[in-house]
Amino acid sequence: xxxxxxELSALENxxxxxxxxxxxxxxAGELQAEETTVGGSELGQLQxxxxxxxxxxxxxxxxxxxxxxxxENARKRAEKEKVDFRDFALGSVVExxxxxxxxxxxxxxxxxxxxxLRAGVELIVKQMEEVLRGLQxxxxxxxxxxxxxxxxxxxxxxxxxxxxxxxxAEEIRRGYRLREKLLRxxxxxxVSNPKQTSE
Numbered sequence: 001x002x003x004x005x006x007e008l009s010a011l012e013n014x015x016x017x018x019x020x021x022x023x024x025x026x027x028a029g030e031l032q033a034e035e036t037t038v039g040g041s042e043l044g045q046l047q048x049x050x051x052x053x054x055x056x057x058x059x060x061x062x063x064x065x066x067x068x069x070x071x072e073n074a075r076k077r078a079e080k081e082k083v084d085f086r087d088f089a090l091g092s093v094v095e096x097x098x099x100x101x102x103x104x105x106x107x108x109x110x111x112x113x114x115x116x117l118r119a120g121v122e123l124i125v126k127q128m129e130e131v132l133r134g135l136q137x138x139x140x141x142x143x144x145x146x147x148x149x150x151x152x153x154x155x156x157x158x159x160x161x162x163x164x165x166x167x168x169a170e171e172i173r174r175g176y177r178l179r180e181k182l183l184r185x186x187x188x189x190x191v192s193n194p195k196q197t198s199e
Contacts, residue, residue: 096131100124132176140175142168142186151175153185157192165193 103124110117132138140151147154147166158169168188175186 093135096134097128100128100131103127135178137176137178137183140177140182140186142171142175142188144168147188147190151177151182151185152188152190154190155187156189158189159194160191161193163191163193165191167191 103120107117107120107124110120112120142152144163145152145168146164147168152168152175155172160169163169167190168186169191170189171186172189173187176183
């Protein structure tokens with residue numbers, strides 16, 4: 001009989017471990033309830049994160065719009081300052097030439113002789129050269145200088161034996177430079193010395 005009692009007790013232990021149908025449904029219900037509770041809290045957390053991200057996105061969009069507006073304003077301001085500076089610089093240059101223009105108008109109204117008119121125009125040219133020197137505009141050296149295509153533009157050649165070959169014989173139009181920058185080249189005629197070319 002002790003064997004039967006041992007089998008009976010083992011069977012009771014196994015039955016205790018396996019839940020009954022009603023108990024199984026209850027355990028599953030508890031599990032679903034737990035999942036729903038966890039799912040609900042996770043859903044709430046995800047919704048809060050979503051709302052926070054939307055808020056952050058809206059703030060970034062607003063900041064971007066403000067930065068774009070500031071950039072556009074800065075660009076317009078820089079453009080206006082550039083125009084104002086150019087106008088100021090141009091105005092100060094033009095102001096220096098106004099007395100020269102006044103003297104030309106006086107020369108045109110003059111009723112003096114041809115020699116007096118010539119002397120007046122020569123004075124005006126000197127005045128103009130002084131204004132240009134004040135602006136650091138210098139004439140390009142030409143006559144007697146060796147032809148330099150960086151500063152001279154050849155308009156033809158002249159046969160001469162008294163000047164070296166490939167030197168400037170005459171200046172047709174004066175060239176000018178501003179400091180080291182060439183404003184316009186001098187138009188010149190270049191020497192072609194037959195004695196030097198044949199050697």
